[in-house]
Amino acid sequence: MMVNAPIAIRPAFIAIDWGTTNRRAYAIAADGAVMDMMRDDKGVLAVPREAFAGEVAAIRARLGDVPILCAGMVGSTRGWVEVPYRMCPAGLDALVEGLVWVEPGRTAIVPGLSFTAGDSSDVMRGEEVQLLGAVAAGLAPADAVLCQPGTHCKWAKVRGGVVADFRTAMTGEMFALLKAHSLLGDFLTGTVIDGPAFRDGLALAQDDRLLSSLFGERAGVVLGRRDASETAARVSGLLIGADVREQDLVAGEEVHILADAALGILYAAAVTAAGGTPVLIDSHIAFSAGITAIWKAIDGR
Amino acid sequence: MMVNAPIAIRPAFIAIDWGTTNRRAYAIAADGAVMDMMRDDKGVLAVPREAFAGEVAAIRARLGDVPILCAGMVGSTRGWVEVPYRMCPAGLDALVEGLVWVEPGRTAIVPGLSFTAGDSSDVMRGEEVQLLGAVAAGLAPADAVLCQPGTHCKWAKVRGGVVADFRTAMTGEMFALLKAHSLLGDFLTGTVIDGPAFRDGLALAQDDRLLSSLFGERAGVVLGRRDASETAARVSGLLIGADVREQDLVAGEEVHILADAALGILYAAAVTAAGGTPVLIDSHIAFSAGITAIWKAIDGR
Incomplete structure (x- = not known):
């Protein structure tokens, strides 16, 4: 005998935009739709290194037991694991290549980007997913100037769909x-x-x-x-x-x-x-588009 | 019967360069020579308003019971008495006119300077004595650009011996x-x-x-x-x-x-x-020259 039961729709993966003082976690469906979202002030400064595994377990318990992609300061020296920067020019493929799996097959961290020219140097962590997501989602053209205001305002030049250079x-x-x-x-x-x-x-x-x-x-x-x-x-x-x-x-x-x-x-x-x-x-749409593009690139492997 | 006794040479006046965090007091002879000097960290932030009279009494006890001229933040809202700014262009005569006697005949405070042009505004307290003293002492010509580096770096244009404008x-x-x-x-x-x-x-x-x-x-x-x-x-x-x-x-x-x-x-x-x-x-020579010029202007009155 069959009964009608609620259908539990599981997300395809969870994306965490894990910054210095805040974090946002998104439950994302296979088609890129954001199904659920949570936000709190457990930025990397509030999480000791040994506590990150427990934190992602708690997020899974809440949003779904699926793979997780993290971006942002979680990949810095003060985060979970230091993930090397990818040097510009860099596109989504460079972010995919540079993924570091902190829990094999379960949890990965997206690399940040670096840019050097002559004497000058720059770095970003987290903004690269938004930037490339904006282009991937068609919110910005493949050749564009993008600006991400905030504590450290990023100005990026995207050329042919990749981040050519940036300044903070x-x-x-x-x-x-x-x-x-x-x-x-x-x-x-x-x-x-x-x-x-x-x-x-x-x-x-x-x-x-x-x-x-x-x-x-x-x-x-x-x-x-x-x-x-x-x-x-x-x-x-x-x-x-x-x-x-x-x-x-x-x-x-x-x-x-x-x-x-x-x-x-x-x-x-x-x-x-x-x-x-x-x-x-909209920076949230840009982020989910970017992280979904990375997810799709690894999901088929 | 007469004996040889040490001759006590009294200064003509005492000058205090009284800033936010430090102060310097100079015992100065009638000819402008600095006879003695003391420096400590009793800037105006360390002195409650009702304690200024006691502070100058203590300085007199140490350097000589003579009139005192004070310059600097001692004349600000956080100092002893608020002394109105004199507006540029302003020379030593403007500073003399703007003196405020906090202890009649005994202790006076030199005014600071203000400068406004269109939409922009600027103020100084204490630096004006150095600036005009540098010119009075011939350390700088009557038409000059002067720079006083520090927490707030002053850039002044002196024209015909008066401060024409400045910027901080x-x-x-x-x-x-x-x-x-x-x-x-x-x-x-x-x-x-x-x-x-x-x-x-x-x-x-x-x-x-x-x-x-x-x-x-x-x-x-x-x-x-x-x-x-x-x-x-x-x-x-x-x-x-x-x-x-x-x-x-x-x-x-x-x-x-x-x-x-x-x-x-x-x-x-x-x-x-x-x-x-x-x-x-030398900013100390400039200060003593400026304050001595002010002293001479009032001493004959």
Whole structure:
């Protein structure tokens, strides 16, 4: 005798975007659809090395007993296992080749990317899946400039579908340092939105005098010429404006921005002010597209 | 009957350069000669408002019971009494007019300077005595560019013997923030001297990409392309180079640098790299010359 029972749909795999202070885990179906998601603050700094195996077991218990692909700082010296960077130019195939299986057949970590040119060096871990996923999903063309704002803002050039080069600006970290520890800190408590004060900061960035413009923000308040409630938005505009300015955008150049809505809107305004054309992309879709492409490449092997 | 007794030579006045974290007190003769000096870490942050009177009494007990002129953050909102800024252009006469007597006939505080132009604002407290003293003592000409490196580096233009305008770069504070609180901090413990690593930092500053160059310093170490022991000197060169670059020096322009020897040499190298001509000036002589000029202006009244 047969009864109707609920059909348990198991995901094909789980993807974990495991950063320094947060992590997101996605249960993903064979066709790439995200079936379930969880997010918490168990970033790698909160997880001792010997505790990672238990952490992924707990995630499996919650999202499904399937293979797991991890990306991000989990592959750094402070993570579970250090996974060597892949050097640019690098596409999804390089990420697949560089996978390190920490639990054979069960759990793998995606490598980060490095870029060197002459005297300069750069590294990323986690952003590469989003970047290449955006292209794989058709959210950005195979030749594109992509921007990933955040603590460390990544600017990548994708050429023929591979990451040709990239550069990182410590824009978000700089704002956090100023807010938490500088003489400007008391004035940086306001919310930052894309309003007149933020736009004034973008305009100030065109002076190309970051170190003195920052001091001037405090002096303006001390002299009563500025309202301290505007300082956060002005300084944010100054820093984001300086960041975008450092990229030497060509007039009209499209910049594909992968960010949450609040930060994406600020960078879009800065790109526009610098003469570029911003295109906002959903970074979660980009991540799941990238990690699913990696999954498909190994699933058939 | 007369005996030979030691002759007690009393100073004409005492000058206190009272900063945020340190103070220096000078016993000065009528001809401007410094007879005695003391220095300690009782900056204004270490002195509650009601304790200033006791502090100057203790200094008098040690250096002589004479009038005292104070300059610096002692005249700020966190100091003894808030002394209004004098607006540029301003010379020694403006400082004399703006003196505030906190103990009538006994103790006065020299005002700081403010500068505003269009949207930008700047302030200084304490540096104005050095700047105008350097000119009064003939250490710098009446038309000169002067630079006072430090936590907040001041760049002043003196025209006809008065401070015409100035700008402050938060160069030293930025280095301190990065060292104490940033992801680069672990690498910034080395001593900074004017060597190849510092010069490389100066050269890197010419790229005009401060936010990304800073991140690149860490990436270079992570990738094993740089020795972490060089990072402090490279980042110092990068920041001081950016600071000097923000000043848009004209080729060959003389910059009179008021600083201790170690920092003065670094700024001199940066000025030279930017095409300027550095001239190092003793900042203690400049201060005593400036404060003596103020003393002479009021002593005859």
